[in-house]
Amino acid sequence: MEAKPAEVVKYLMINMGVMATVTQSVDAETAVVVAEAFGKKVVRGALPDDDGVAAAGVANMGNAIDEDPEESLLPRPPVVTIMGHVDHGKTTLLDAIRSAKVASGEAGGITQSIGAYQVTTASGQEVTFIDTPGHAAFSEMRARGANATDVVVLVVAADDGVKEQTKECIATAKLASVPIVVAINKMDKPGADPARVLNELMNYQLLSTEFGGDVEVGKVSAKNKDGLDDLLDKILLQAEVLELKANPNRAAQGVVIEAGMKQGLGTVATTLIQRGTLKIGDIFVAGASWGKVRLLMNHTGARITEAGPSTPVQVVGFDGVPGAGDVFTVVDKEETARTITDSRRKLLRENQAAQMQGDLKGNVEAILSGMLEDGAKEKMELPIVLRADGPGSAEALASSLRELVSEDEYFKVTCKVLTAGVGEVTKSDIAIAGVSNAYVVCFNVAANHQAVEDARRGDIEIGYYNVVYDVLDQVQERLDRIRSPTPDGVYIGRAQVKVIFSIGKVGNIAGSEVLDGEVRRGSNVRIMRMGRVVHEGALKVLKNVKADVEAMVAGTECGIQVSDFEDFQEGDFIECYIDE
Numbered sequence: 001m002e003a004k005p006a007e008v009v010k011y012l013m014i015n016m017g018v019m020a021t022v023t024q025s026v027d028a029e030t031a032v033v034v035a036e037a038f039g040k041k042v043v044r045g046a047l048p049d050d051d052g053v054a055a056a057g058v059a060n061m062g063n064a065i066d067e068d069p070e071e072s073l074l075p076r077p078p079v080v081t082i083m084g085h086v087d088h089g090k091t092t093l094l095d096a097i098r099s100a101k102v103a104s105g106e107a108g109g110i111t112q113s114i115g116a117y118q119v120t121t122a123s124g125q126e127v128t129f130i131d132t133p134g135h136a137a138f139s140e141m142r143a144r145g146a147n148a149t150d151v152v153v154l155v156v157a158a159d160d161g162v163k164e165q166t167k168e169c170i171a172t173a174k175l176a177s178v179p180i181v182v183a184i185n186k187m188d189k190p191g192a193d194p195a196r197v198l199n200e201l202m203n204y205q206l207l208s209t210e211f212g213g214d215v216e217v218g219k220v221s222a223k224n225k226d227g228l229d230d231l232l233d234k235i236l237l238q239a240e241v242l243e244l245k246a247n248p249n250r251a252a253q254g255v256v257i258e259a260g261m262k263q264g265l266g267t268v269a270t271t272l273i274q275r276g277t278l279k280i281g282d283i284f285v286a287g288a289s290w291g292k293v294r295l296l297m298n299h300t301g302a303r304i305t306e307a308g309p310s311t312p313v314q315v316v317g318f319d320g321v322p323g324a325g326d327v328f329t330v331v332d333k334e335e336t337a338r339t340i341t342d343s344r345r346k347l348l349r350e351n352q353a354a355q356m357q358g359d360l361k362g363n364v365e366a367i368l369s370g371m372l373e374d375g376a377k378e379k380m381e382l383p384i385v386l387r388a389d390g391p392g393s394a395e396a397l398a399s400s401l402r403e404l405v406s407e408d409e410y411f412k413v414t415c416k417v418l419t420a421g422v423g424e425v426t427k428s429d430i431a432i433a434g435v436s437n438a439y440v441v442c443f444n445v446a447a448n449h450q451a452v453e454d455a456r457r458g459d460i461e462i463g464y465y466n467v468v469y470d471v472l473d474q475v476q477e478r479l480d481r482i483r484s485p486t487p488d489g490v491y492i493g494r495a496q497v498k499v500i501f502s503i504g505k506v507g508n509i510a511g512s513e514v515l516d517g518e519v520r521r522g523s524n525v526r527i528m529r530m531g532r533v534v535h536e537g538a539l540k541v542l543k544n545v546k547a548d549v550e551a552m553v554a555g556t557e558c559g560i561q562v563s564d565f566e567d568f569q570e571g572d573f574i575e576c577y578i579d580e
């Protein structure tokens with residue numbers, strides 16, 4: 001692609017939440033998104049020696065990028081995500097629209113949220129809502145390359161105006177180039193001041209049509225279900241401009257919105273169909289799972305036989321549980337599906353394994369040899385996801401964290417602040433932390449339930465702080481630990497091996513010089529060679545010339561024997577630790 005590897009890695013990480021080193025593989029969808037982001041046009045083909053995966057790819061995933069001919073395209077309903085500041089009424093608005101607008105005569109009625117639903121407006125048009133309010137879910141989907149949303153409805157409480165998260169939502173939508181329709185909510189409240197809201201929004205380049213701009217604004221009371229028809233009309237007006245179309249007459253493609261297990265059915269995944277029509281019996285791939293459509297249910301739980309573009313549908317028939325944001329693609333046959341998922345599972349395992357080793361540490365050998373040539377230190381980073389109570393504190397903390405460093409002759413460890421946001425820790429923070437093995441720092445903020453739950457499941461650490469020095473102290477400690485994982489106990493000193501005596505049955509004795517502190521018989525030791533731990537054990541024998549001694553201090557020379565270790569080399573460091 002004529003692109004610098006580091007740029008590609010950076011794009012993957014920052015824009016897609018994918019942590020991969022230069023030598024790791026990514027799946028085809030991801031590669032396509034990246035290539036296109038770098039201004040390249042992707043044409044898929046088969047490589048003859050690619051063990052069948054590529055051949056399968058041509059049959060299947062070629063669909064992911066091929067263009068539908070203009071004449072095949074038919075109008076489709078808009079897909080809407082609701083965002084807004086906490087407590088401005090996202091959930092209430094979604095519920096109000098759903099209860100007022102999902103035709104009550106529809107079979108099944110609405111019993112539960114499935115992640116998405118479709119409403120029919122007074123004028124008989126349809127609008128699809130993604131039912132996971134918030135920009136966290138939106139960002140997460142986008143991070144995975146799934147652009148499911150056509151229009152963002154930004155909820156702003158009329159009595160509270162533009163707040164921190166309102167701004168974040170505006171930024172998120174703009175970044176994704178998704179148009180915004182504003183819903184000024186809580187119009188029933190005595191303190192409602194929609195004019196103020198409109199004024200504030202102007203500061204963020206959102207100019208309402210009332211003022212001659214192009215942003216549609218609906219005034220609603222989610223609580224009283226007032227203004228909903230008008231809001232839906234405004235959404236449709238906005239959608240009209242977008243001329244949303246899709247080809248319904250092809251193999252279906254979409255994105256998984258939400259998935260879980262249901263008794264008697266196995267995995268049920270709410271999938272938003274984006275083009276084509278999904279039918280019973282279709283064979284599909286979604287992320288690392290595949291299946292054959294056994295059952296389709298609409299958003300009310302009623303059974304249907306097919307689902308076209310912009311329709312949210314519950315799909316039964318998966319062999320595993322896909323993830324939210326996974327791309328869903330119908331393929332020609334079972335064999336294709338198996339081939340693709342097999343290779344994806346393999347990739348997933350490889351990537352996980354590589355991540356577990358901590359990419360850089362895993363390559364330590366190669367890096368060390370390179371390092372000896374050019375004298376450069378190996379650099380390691382502690383990824384950090386930061387959340388603070390205000391933009392000032394977030395910025396200040398982020399820059400202080402960036403200055404922290406833990407360094408010795410071989411390693412240099414610094415912080416990499418991946419995100420520095422304001423407000424509580426969300427699901428998407430945890431998603432980012434998950435892929436990057438990051439430590440989550442909360443400064444004067446909490447994490448929401450979902451985030452805590454996800455963190456627990458993903459074994460992601462969240463640190464809660466309210467004093468700046470505590471943050472810096474503890475992160476410094478973490479950096480030190482990464483640079484040099486310590487054995488149990490407190491460091492008391494170290495010696496360096498100068499000469500090795502091989503004495504028959506006694507074994508190897510390391511003639512050493514104590515460099516600092518003291519070395520003590522019985523203490524825990526670890527032997528360091530070129531910055532790496534080669535052995536951990538106990539200091540078994542300590543001799544001053546021929547006499548056994550308890551301890552030797554800096555500046556003296558001694559003979560050292562370590563339990564279960566003979567393989568000393570000149571230059572090794574022997575570090576001593578004692579239990580407190």
Ligand SMILES: Nc1nc2c(ncn2[C@@H]2O[C@H](COP(=O)(O)OP(=O)(O)OP(=O)(O)O)[C@@H](O)[C@H]2O)c(=O)[nH]1
Pocket residue numbers: 084085086087088089090091092093133185186187188189220221222223224
């Ligand atoms: N008076 C009035 N209260 C409303 C209206 N819409 C929502 N509320 C109230 O505002 C509070 C927050 O509403 P939610 O729908 O939970 O807000 P949210 O934005 O979904 O909040 P989070 O999910 O916590 O981000 C609740 O107490 C609602 O009853 C409205 O139109 N009028």
